[in-house]
């Protein structure tokens with residue numbers, strides 16, 4: 480396999496030896512429309528070192544890429560920056576093949592590797608600790624909850640290179656290994672989607688991580704994450720984007736998320752969209768029959784308003800909306816305004832009532848009462864929807880205007 484699956488040179492002494500997953504479309508609920516990569520890296524030093532393994536199914540691909548540079552048995556050290564199975568599923572098998580002298584992880588990583596993979600004999604490293612690789616050294620920085628309690632990043636000082644595990648990554652399969660070889664619009668979209676769907680609820684931890692790395696006062700010439708392309712030019716661009724997203728700064732964008740049974744709630748959504756646009760908001764109308772929850776999450780990343788609507792089915796909100804709102808609630812977006820709406824046949828309109836409750840639980844500032852329509856919206860109902868849109872747009876304007 481080493482004649483087919485080759486390593487890619489990152490620097491003269493660091494190689495990418497990861498795996499490209501062109502197939503994956505469901506990453507625990509996140510629609511990975513462009514696939515992903517599981518990045519592993521090889522540092523050539525007196526102590527040859529492997530940074531992170533990969534998902535279990537890609538073990539042979541990773542070992543083949545390593546073998547295209549060095550015999551895998553020459554690896555002395557393995558560093559596990561993060562214990563989630565997309566980076567550690569193959570770790571046991573890699574250890575069996577490589578038989579390294581030592582495997583390193585954070586203290587929480589040691590616990591996680593024991594609990595999840597029943598791995599023993601892992602050496603714990605602490606925050607700020609430096610490890611000699613003989614002629615070179617690496618430094619560890621713990622980044623708890625970015626992404627898991629065990630997460631840490633590893634800095635290779637002589638190359639000014641940060642192995643950043645999930646942070647600064649994206650789900651994007653490509654043969655291009657570097658961000659500067661890819662389209663900026665694709666990078667911006669996928670980096671934002673990754674942040675919104677993986678890191679948004681952990682924004683406080685991301686902020687602490689950024690502060691911690693900034694305090695180290697180290698140059699970041701190269702950022703090598705565990706997913707997607709490597710940043711080797713203008714690394715400040717992705718770092719600034721993270722700082723912006725972690726702040727959860729809201730804009731004048733309003734998202735109308737809904738589903739419909741016989742078109743009634745859809746007509747309401749369209750009328751709300753018209754009102755929002757007439758009031759000056761930038762509007763995205765997202766029908767859940769043809770939108771994915773993870774794309775809604777991406778739009779929410781910088782949106783200022785969330786309007787959610789559903790018909791009532793069997794005395795419950797329509798199931799696709801329950802799915803979308805449950806997912807969004809878990810991502811803990813902060814500082815949104817919004818409202819609920821929906822149609823119903825008999826009963827009191829349980830669908831929109833349940834949405835109202837979820838929006839309250841999400842601490843969304845509710846701009847007005849829910850708008851409900853019995854069976855099919857009348858002209859008057861649609862006018863109320865339009866006016867709701869206008870009212871939300873007005874409040875959005877006030878909220879995003881900032882200090883005079």
Ligand code: FEO
Pocket residue numbers: 561563565566626627645705706
């Ligand atoms: Fe890519 Fe949190 O694992």
